[in-house]
Amino acid sequence: MTLVEHIRAESARLAALCTACGACVTACPMTPYAAGVEAAPPAAVAAGMRDLLLDGPATPEALAWIAACTRSGVCSAACPEQLDAAFMLRLATWRAKGALGEAPRIPVKEDTQYSPKVKAFARLTLTEEEQARWL
């Protein structure tokens, strides 16, 4: 299974279990920092997130909530269905950033030092011959 297939499969699995009750949104400490989320019904924001996991367009409020996620994990503890809501948010974040090949729907931060960091780490673990071939 490829990573894209895994993201799709996990998205569909969790979305099918989610009732879009909104408890995760209500518990989230980041809603004051996500445009329009506090004014929207929590269930509607959750439904927008679930819609995104099912290849839908989501809603502006759901996208704002997804973009504001800081991985606190408070949402998972609040879920009455005992779903890993934080993982659902991670999946939604990847998808909203275009992980499946679509145009990004939320801002994507570029790490200009990503490649140098990978090379620095690789130098710690690769032989000199491997470094000569791959770096």
Ligand code: SF4
């Ligand atoms: S609390 Fe759980 S069931 Fe309710 S909307 Fe969030 S993830 Fe879905």
